[in-house]
Amino acid sequence: MRCSPTAGAALMLCAATAGLLRAQASSTPLPEPPESPRFASWEEMNVLAHGLLQLGRGLHEHVEHTRRQLGALERRLAACGPTCRGSETTGVPPVHPHSPGIAIGGEVAPEILRDLQTQLKVQNGRIQQLFLKVAQQQRHLEKQHLRIQHLQSKIALLAPNHLDNGVTQPTTKKRLPKMAQSSRLAPNATSLHRLPKDCQELFEDGQRQSGLFQIQPQGSPPFLVNCEMTSEGGWTVIQRRQDGSVDFNQPWEAYKDGFGDLQGDFWLGLEKMHCITGDQGGRLTVKLQDRDGNAKSLRFPIHLGGEDTAYSLQLTAPVASELGVSVATPNGLSLPFSTWDQDHDLRRDLNCAKSLSGGWWFGTCGHSNLNGQYFHSMPHQRQQRKKGMFWKGWRGRYYPLQATTMLIQVTEDAEAS
Template sequence: MYMIKIFLFIVPVVISSRIDQDNSSLDTISSEPISRFAMLDDVKILANGLLQLGHGLKDFVHKTKGQINDIFKKLNIFDQSFYDLSLQTNEIKEEEKELRRTTYKLQVKNEEVKNMSLELNSKLENLLEEKILLQQKVRYLEEQLTNLIQNQPETQEHPAVTSLKTFVEQQDNSIKDLLQTVEEQYKQLNQQHSQIKEIENQLRRTGIQEPTENSLSSKPRAPRTTPFLQLNEIKKNVEHDGIPPDCTTIYNRGEHTSGMYAIRPSNAQVFNVYCDVKSGSPWTLIQRRADGSQNFNETWENYKYGFGRLDGEFWLGLEKIYSIVKQSNYILRFELEDWKDNKYYIEYSFHLGDHETNYTLHLVEITGNIHNALPENKDLVFSTWDHKAKGHFNCPESSSGGWWWHDVCGENNLNGKYNKPRTKSKPERRRGICWKSQNGRLYSIKSTKMLIHPTDESFE
């Protein structure tokens, strides 16, 4: 390139000098012939310049050729990398298609399981009602049979009475067998549902994870030696008509699988609960939040008697909870999971009042790995938007849902609005499921469980 510039500079100079000489000759002696030797010198100069230019061009071509070869090598490497990326992209697309097909199959299977669960639940409730009616009829017939037997000689027994007794026993055995079959089907459905939920959670974790907040974690605390609240009248749990009064009795019968069971506490009606078996101990689940599928901004009546589905999000009902815990002294356990999938818990000994006290709650912390956001040894009164306890007029409206409040609204509420995705504004966090940390900040909670189990029972 440098030689080209020299040549381009020399050629105009030579031509210009030649023109100047011609003009000078014409001016001085117009008739004098041009010197041949001068022309030969000009040609030599021009030839020399062209030769140098040729050498420069040759070097430039060699250099350019080397650069082009390097570029081609890099292009070949790029082509190979692009080809490898294309193969990987195609594999990812195939895996994505397979993942979508699997997800769709799981969703269909989940719907089928839910429908079967609802159908079985309905059948079980009908069977329980029929069983109660039959048991009442059986008791009535047994009384009549007793009277007949007492009024007749021992050696005589009416054939109709014997036939009736046999029929009643057969009916009772058939009902027991049917209930056992339904319970076994329930267990299988619950296991399948749990497996599907676990697979769905694994699939979700493979996707894009949203930003998370700071952790709620605190150092695990050793169990406190605080005595349990001896505020409930301690009674021995007694079965009525063969129906267990709580999950502990069910566990001691040999049912060591988590699932839905029918119980009948003392002086209460039969109702279904979810027994959650943890490390060899049966817990009764009284509340669960997981995905926001159930609205928790319900009325006082619904909070009193319960709402939702035991296999999903639900509130068991204050009256049902009271009927269980009045039988003995119980522990209340809160289990929380944040948006980083970190899990926390805290346990209290507690006493729950009846409807005349608005189900007032008294707590004493036992142990846990999270800050205690609930005041101890205080009257925590339950309120809803349509049933506001004295001193808590605005708490249900400003915080959403029904909950136990004391002096300050919004420090914790596990029955608030399910914020999905997590909100960053403090007013929205206050209305949602939240728990106050040790530094005073409100944290949005992803999922919750509230569980109870007796303190004075042994587990077989």
């Protein structure tokens, strides 16, 4: 059975709870027992924060409920007049008989009720402030948790054999505006002979395990890449989206240099891609995954120009149609790269990167964008969904994909599929 507390009991409960919450929110920690010292874990702090939030909500609702009851009693007394006695005062919270302004015979003055209401309003305000402080502390804890995870990932890179033969699963991180480099050298970084120019050459040298490796394309300084070794050779991963840990709505310079984490979500960088493919061209593989676990793989030949061409993709007719190039440009069937601060798309009346999200080889805004906004759940609004990662030729423009991976391979026959 649910019991309704009296106004006096409610005030005592509110005052005691407010004091408890102030003690919990105090910056001075309680001393720990000397026999079992330990630090509170993230899970314990999170449980405590959620518990305090629930307590604050409950107290807030309780005070509001009691204040409405007192307001109803005050209206009844005002309508009844000063002659209300005895049974007509049933339901009025009991008070001390010698309190000023209260008749011994049972009459409760409206001034007392208004005073109680004022006190409840004050307590309600204090509880609301404490509730906001607890919510702020929880957000602070969540940010600290993300920082701890980021530091833990850096520490893990220092451990022996971290760059092993497998691909390490990433942890959730805050967005990284620049490419995060490993603090440990790749397996081939200490080799005395020259570095391979790409993952395919590494494969031809006998490497059959995927992982992080140092490469050095001709005319380029060395840099770290993620190589995926298959029965068809070595592929360089140039893009990966799998958990939304990195913000891909970046400006031109970020897309040129690269950003993210090679063991998580990342964009390798347009300049690095151009250095790898050079004038030879190669093949591009695009792996797509929807929210039901279905997968789709596309492969087509590409040739990537330099920055003087806005890193344009030279396309064959079928691929051009897939990416939204309906007519040939002065340079043939080509598609320049666009970002919100450098608009090179084929729409003269619209900035596709600004209208949608991220940087991409936009045709007319509606055919593909694998660098769009990452959605952890399906948005309800159609206009919001089109800002996500989509490939119109597979699941449609308004279906945000769950994961994508892009890989390139330089081959002697770039037209091979």
